[in-house]
Amino acid sequence: MRQFVEKEQLFRPIEAITDERQANSVGVAHSHEWCQLQYATHGVINVKAGNYSFIIPPQRAVWIPTGVVHQVNNTAPASYRSFHIESKLGDKIGSDVKVIQVSPFLRELIHRGCDAWQGKYHMSDINSALMTLLIEEIHQAPISPLHLSWPTDPRLKRVCELLHDNPGDNRNLSELAQYSGASVRTLNRLFAKECQLNFTEWRQKLRILTALELLQNNRSITDIALELGYESSSAFITVFKKHLNSSPKAYIRNLTTV
Known part of the structure; x- marks a missing residue:
């Protein structure tokens, strides 16, 4: 199992994470000072966040607000995609953990963002515009009932x-x-x-x-x-x-x- 290293800060308003997770991967429970969107392009991930447990297939994503303790596990291989989002951007989406439905357009924004927002990338006009679209799409996405209260x-x-x-x-x-x-x-x-x-x-x-x-x-x-x-x-x-x-x-x- 890979060693978990927590970030100390964000260098950009949104930073992308991509990972190919092997079967039976167990994450480390943690929290941070920014928000997060978690999504699997292939496979299914199990996300524990706050007092909820979520099973997330590729048609869904989970929103994790600032400060919520969460953990990502998977029993089968999964292609994992995630955004760390600064709190002032995430405030519009809300302070509750929730599962949202991923539309084809939101899925493409996720793919585009994961390609463009790695490391200390350049904050161009197109990146700013894509971020605005991403936040708006997450905010307006229908909420899915795929969760279990714990x-x-x-x-x-x-x-x-x-x-x-x-x-x-x-x-x-x-x-x-x-x-x-x-x-x-x-x-x-x-x-x-x-x-x-x-x-x-x-x-x-x-x-x-x-x-x-x-x-x-x-x-x-x-x-x-x-x-x-x-x-x-x-x-x-x-x-x-x-x-x-x-x-x-x-x-x-x-x-x-x-």
């Missing part, structure tokens, strides 16, 4: 970590309550308060986000469905379509043609 209460966190490590675990909330040390009523209240979802919705979203990673590895739909705790591939496909408006096969086909 709890802070140790009892609920114990349950969520158990399910995260084994999303195919089909135990009901009563059984998991015994493991957590909290009552079913307390866990229901904590899910609503800390995750803004009920237990069933949270586990369903966890499984869909996990599926996005598994779909990269040429696994069959049936194998993925069974690993995630579904009784059949048709049940998995139904839930997948509900969340992403696409079948798993169509989704991964679009993923490889981005």
Whole structure:
């Protein structure tokens, strides 16, 4: 694993990072005094930021405001692209962590910026204009629901970590309550308060986000469905379509043609 070296300052309003990440790469949790946009041109990255966990395919990017602790991991190879953006530019985009949808135009701006904004580049008129367009496109991009709230209460966190490590675990909330040390009523209240979802919705979203990673590895739909705790591939496909408006096969086909 490469050694992580934190920057001490930005030399330009926006600085680009490009990286080809090997399978099973684990990043270092860190924060900095500027904002960041994280994106994968190929593959899927897993971004943990604040109290959220995000699975980011090439049609999405994650916005990280100033000071938010974050970490980037990936299970399969990924082409990683990122912008470090000074706070006064990032203020327009907002102070909340969010996943945005990447339009074809925004994708081209990301590619252009990653080519042009490496090191202490020249601040030309065209670079200034491209930066203005980039910030405006990020600001106006639709927000995607591809995220999972992560709890802070140790009892609920114990349950969520158990399910995260084994999303195919089909135990009901009563059984998991015994493991957590909290009552079913307390866990229901904590899910609503800390995750803004009920237990069933949270586990369903966890499984869909996990599926996005598994779909990269040429696994069959049936194998993925069974690993995630579904009784059949048709049940998995139904839930997948509900969340992403696409079948798993169509989704991964679009993923490889981005």
